[in-house]
Amino acid sequence: MKFWAVRFGSIGLAVLVSFGIGMIAQGSSGTVSRLLALAGLYVTLAVSLNLINGITGQFSIGHAAFYQVGSYTAAFLASILLSRGVISNLGTPIPWVLVAVATSLVTAGIAGLFIGLPSLRLRGDYLAIVTLGFGEILRIVIQNTPQLGGSYGINSPKAFVVPYVWMLTFLCVGVCRNLLQTAHGLSFLSVREDEVASSAMGVNVTRVKVAAFVIGSAFAGAAGALLTFNEGFINVNSFTMDVSFIILTMVVLGGTGSVTGSIVAALTLFILPEVLRDAPAMPLNAVLGTLAGIALLVGTIRLAMDHKGLGRSIWMPKTYIGIGIAVAGGIVVSVLANCLPALANRTIPSAELRMVIFSAVLVIMMLLRPQGIFGVRELGLKSFFRRANA
Amino acid sequence: MTAGLDASALPQQLLNGLMFGAIYALVALGYTMVYGVLKLINFAHGEVFMVGTYTALFVSWQMGYFQGAPGMTRATSPAVLLLMLVASMIVCGLLGVAIERFAYRPMRKQARIASLITAIGVSMLLQYGGALVLPVSPPRSILEQVNPYDGNLSIPLKPRNASLAASVDKAQAEEKLAALALEQRIKQEGVSSEFDLSEEGKKIRAASQAAAQVSRDAESRYNESGMSLNVPYGQGIMFLATLGLMGLLTYLVMFTKTGRQMRAVAHDFDSASLMGINVDRIVTFTFLIGSSLAGAGAMMCATFLGTQLTSFVGVTWGVKAFVAAVLGGIGNIPGAVLGGLLIGVAETLVVWAGGSQYKDAIAFVILIFVLLVKPGGLLGSAKVEKV
Amino acid sequence: MPDPILSLQNATIQFGGLVAVDNVTFDINPGELFGLIGPNGAGKTTCFNLVTGVYKPTSGNILFKGKVINGIPPHKVAKLGIARTFQNIRLFGALSVLDNVVIGGFLRNQTNIFASMAYLPGAIRETERLRDQAMALLEVMDLADEANGRASDLPYGKQRRLEIARAMATQPDLLLLDEPAAGMNPQESEDLMNTVRKLRDDFGKTVLLIEHDMKFVMNLCERIVVLDHGEEIARGVPVEIRSHPEVIKAYLGEAC
Numbered sequence A: 001m002k003f004w005a006v007r008f009g010s011i012g013l014a015v016l017v018s019f020g021i022g023m024i025a026q027g028s029s030g031t032v033s034r035l036l037a038l039a040g041l042y043v044t045l046a047v048s049l050n051l052i053n054g055i056t057g058q059f060s061i062g063h064a065a066f067y068q069v070g071s072y073t074a075a076f077l078a079s080i081l082l083s084r085g086v087i088s089n090l091g092t093p094i095p096w097v098l099v100a101v102a103t104s105l106v107t108a109g110i111a112g113l114f115i116g117l118p119s120l121r122l123r124g125d126y127l128a129i130v131t132l133g134f135g136e137i138l139r140i141v142i143q144n145t146p147q148l149g150g151s152y153g154i155n156s157p158k159a160f161v162v163p164y165v166w167m168l169t170f171l172c173v174g175v176c177r178n179l180l181q182t183a184h185g186l187s188f189l190s191v192r193e194d195e196v197a198s199s200a201m202g203v204n205v206t207r208v209k210v211a212a213f214v215i216g217s218a219f220a221g222a223a224g225a226l227l228t229f230n231e232g233f234i235n236v237n238s239f240t241m242d243v244s245f246i247i248l249t250m251v252v253l254g255g256t257g258s259v260t261g262s263i264v265a266a267l268t269l270f271i272l273p274e275v276l277r278d279a280p281a282m283p284l285n286a287v288l289g290t291l292a293g294i295a296l297l298v299g300t301i302r303l304a305m306d307h308k309g310l311g312r313s314i315w316m317p318k319t320y321i322g323i324g325i326a327v328a329g330g331i332v333v334s335v336l337a338n339c340l341p342a343l344a345n346r347t348i349p350s351a352e353l354r355m356v357i358f359s360a361v362l363v364i365m366m367l368l369r370p371q372g373i374f375g376v377r378e379l380g381l382k383s384f385f386r387r388a389n390a
Numbered sequence B: 001m002t003a004g005l006d007a008s009a010l011p012q013q014l015l016n017g018l019m020f021g022a023i024y025a026l027v028a029l030g031y032t033m034v035y036g037v038l039k040l041i042n043f044a045h046g047e048v049f050m051v052g053t054y055t056a057l058f059v060s061w062q063m064g065y066f067q068g069a070p071g072m073t074r075a076t077s078p079a080v081l082l083l084m085l086v087a088s089m090i091v092c093g094l095l096g097v098a099i100e101r102f103a104y105r106p107m108r109k110q111a112r113i114a115s116l117i118t119a120i121g122v123s124m125l126l127q128y129g130g131a132l133v134l135p136v137s138p139p140r141s142i143l144e145q146v147n148p149y150d151g152n153l154s155i156p157l158k159p160r161n162a163s164l165a166a167s168v169d170k171a172q173a174e175e176k177l178a179a180l181a182l183e184q185r186i187k188q189e190g191v192s193s194e195f196d197l198s199e200e201g202k203k204i205r206a207a208s209q210a211a212a213q214v215s216r217d218a219e220s221r222y223n224e225s226g227m228s229l230n231v232p233y234g235q236g237i238m239f240l241a242t243l244g245l246m247g248l249l250t251y252l253v254m255f256t257k258t259g260r261q262m263r264a265v266a267h268d269f270d271s272a273s274l275m276g277i278n279v280d281r282i283v284t285f286t287f288l289i290g291s292s293l294a295g296a297g298a299m300m301c302a303t304f305l306g307t308q309l310t311s312f313v314g315v316t317w318g319v320k321a322f323v324a325a326v327l328g329g330i331g332n333i334p335g336a337v338l339g340g341l342l343i344g345v346a347e348t349l350v351v352w353a354g355g356s357q358y359k360d361a362i363a364f365v366i367l368i369f370v371l372l373v374k375p376g377g378l379l380g381s382a383k384v385e386k387v
Numbered sequence C: 001m002p003d004p005i006l007s008l009q010n011a012t013i014q015f016g017g018l019v020a021v022d023n024v025t026f027d028i029n030p031g032e033l034f035g036l037i038g039p040n041g042a043g044k045t046t047c048f049n050l051v052t053g054v055y056k057p058t059s060g061n062i063l064f065k066g067k068v069i070n071g072i073p074p075h076k077v078a079k080l081g082i083a084r085t086f087q088n089i090r091l092f093g094a095l096s097v098l099d100n101v102v103i104g105g106f107l108r109n110q111t112n113i114f115a116s117m118a119y120l121p122g123a124i125r126e127t128e129r130l131r132d133q134a135m136a137l138l139e140v141m142d143l144a145d146e147a148n149g150r151a152s153d154l155p156y157g158k159q160r161r162l163e164i165a166r167a168m169a170t171q172p173d174l175l176l177l178d179e180p181a182a183g184m185n186p187q188e189s190e191d192l193m194n195t196v197r198k199l200r201d202d203f204g205k206t207v208l209l210i211e212h213d214m215k216f217v218m219n220l221c222e223r224i225v226v227l228d229h230g231e232e233i234a235r236g237v238p239v240e241i242r243s244h245p246e247v248i249k250a251y252l253g254e255a256c
């Protein structure tokens, strides 16, 4: 009895929180509302890729492809409904949104099945390049399919999906969490650890891998469908290799295999570039100088970390010298940059800067904390999240 | 010719494919060498290539070949080209070494995926950072400004049908006659032919046009009866240079002490270091060589293929070259060359067959099929895990 | 004479030009402690790989409980009731000691994956049951104190014991142990000998083991087959093997 009370209580809570976020979104500007939706989608994407990559150990680096399959499935469905007059240009009613999400879940799951199949034969980097290639092929095929809007893109009537985005997010996190609590989840982890030993212990490695791909990509597909209705317009540029890389980065930065890590990393990495979008334009030489300074700083900290005996703490005299060097270096670079006629007196709009800062932060975080923000640990909530690693 | 496949263009297309493929191969070598020693997909390699193309561009500018510079005619100095090549190779080589030293080496003891993410980060940093400072070059800029080797080398494959030559002569003679008649008529009437609306005038005009058409047809039939390969001199030189560099690399890897050590490190990193090989030195050397080959490829790509340069130019070239490396069997040097050439040829064939919009997909399609049949790539062998 | 639980009938496998296992024939009776020995590279591990479905024999047959099992994939072989350990320890290193054993029991899991994803009571109960069973096995193997540690953090000898516990969790009828005492000190290997004997006596397992430690094999096994270059060179009870001229030659020949 208590079990079911807790169960329905937590489901109810998740739904409530989702609608709560929805209400915040409704009450705020279009930009904030959009960000709230995208944040949930990215968490879903990261957690679902973590199932394939971190938990099952299948090196997939083309997750955006499944996101794309789902997104285009929904858009295509919406275009059919539109042409039949079932829905109008004013907006897609929620029941139809949910139908589209379910359909996308299935199509992306099927796509996951197809990509999962090579994983039975291919390992590591070879599988990685195939997953990447699948995304590229898909992109080019869509670009040349007029029914899907070709390279221009495709419009779909919008819908207010923020609550459903977050319900999907909770569902995805919940499913991964549940799986890891049970023996089934352990069989996924065992495939990551050692395929030969797993199969000797009776684990059907084929089935596990395919299941991971299907579940992971189905969630990505559902996320794609919600993206379609949230944006009202999609084109292939929303699903480039960079998007795949960002999702992958979220997984690794969160600590491979750690569900909570994926969540936190997804939120951080997602919010970072969005915040930067609104930053003021900055002088180019200052930007270059700062980058150089940061690079020097990271270099010296890294050296200090590597140095024997200095141990874990990075706060030691050498670090202050490092900071000194970094500041000096940064100033030198920015002065030098201003001396070059091509670079002098230019300002950089923040939109162009955000990806630079994003990638700089990425490299720095990897250098300083290669095992991910949380290592392989789960964050807090120990009784709730079982650890994927001992 | 009809809309179908033009078989007579095939040899030319194959040749073009090989030329493109040679550049893919050069870049693929860098991927494969780095993968060989570190088992790392060096995602930043494409951006090293990008920096190489810009180095070539900037050197050409420094030498005065600025777009639209007054009094500038096409350069005729191979020395400038050589300078561009050397500069690209040096800059790229050093960049590669720096990336390895500062971004990859600290990660070497970490999980491989951590290095991979770092590589992706470095790659994005160079792309977007480059976008801040680098100009977008007009397409074909270096090609038109610097490449001194104008014109084509024409290699006849099959002589033209001599009997058709006579018919061409005949048709041309008739065309001349008809044109003469038209001219006379214009002179006589004193009106320009277009306004000559009399029956007679129309007839003469039509006859002249028909004769011209017949003559054109005869000529093209004559031309198509033979076959020749056209190689732009620049591309020919590029191809030879590529072969030369590959030869050099083979010598380096197979017959020098450093090359032997490199192969030892590739075979077993840990044992090699236990055997007293300075692995850091070898890794640095590998990045130096691999990246400077990318620099060479970049310079030639920018100069002879007329590619438009943006800071993202390395993405497409890099990914395709990487696919080439995997296709041949990553870690395998001849495999990278084979893979590169194959992809170059496949792409031109797709364009030739009328599917130019699918050009960028074909590399991946081939890759997936090859890997499904041969999971280790064409020349590589998938490691069988011993139980 | 009871029906043999495992029979190799002219089992042969070739890797390129190398015949790793050449026409090997032997039967193991239920409840036996059976030894498979031979110098390095003799083809012992390959025999295990044939039995467990890692490789398919080039010719000949492998019968388990009277049924031909050639070419059946490893996870199905495990389900039939054959479990093994690995010569080069292959634990799930990043997972806890307990989880390693739970995975061993997973093949008898009755619930489907959807129940696990939804965390239904059935799935929870099943996981609990597997965990209890795993804990009991850890007691038997003297590893209970380490249950929550990382498997890769265990000392070598305990890792070998954990491999056995994990194999036992699949509830096999036949247990294949590949050099279980390798790298153990005399005390540890003495303990292990008692444990293996217990697995047979108390749990009724049939054990086929590969071992280079002659004292271990001679004291433990009831019958022994000796391989060299893939071929059988001798068989019999320990005393016969100890003084068998071919065996002495094979081992001494290796030493030279």
Ligand SMILES: Nc1ncnc2c1ncn2[C@@H]1O[C@H](COP(=O)(O)OP(=O)(O)OP(=O)(O)O)[C@@H](O)[C@H]1O
Binding pocket: B384, B386, C015, C018, C020, C038, C039, C040, C041, C042, C043, C044, C045, C046, C047, C087
């Ligand atoms: N997958 C394989 N491919 C090629 N050769 C193999 C393969 N597996 C085993 N061999 C070869 O078969 C022979 C027998 O190997 P096996 O591992 O069975 O020996 P072993 O008796 O277990 O020796 P050890 O006591 O050293 O463990 C060896 O020469 C080995 O190299």
Ligand SMILES: [Mg+2]
Binding pocket: C044, C045, C046, C087
């Ligand atoms: Mg062995």
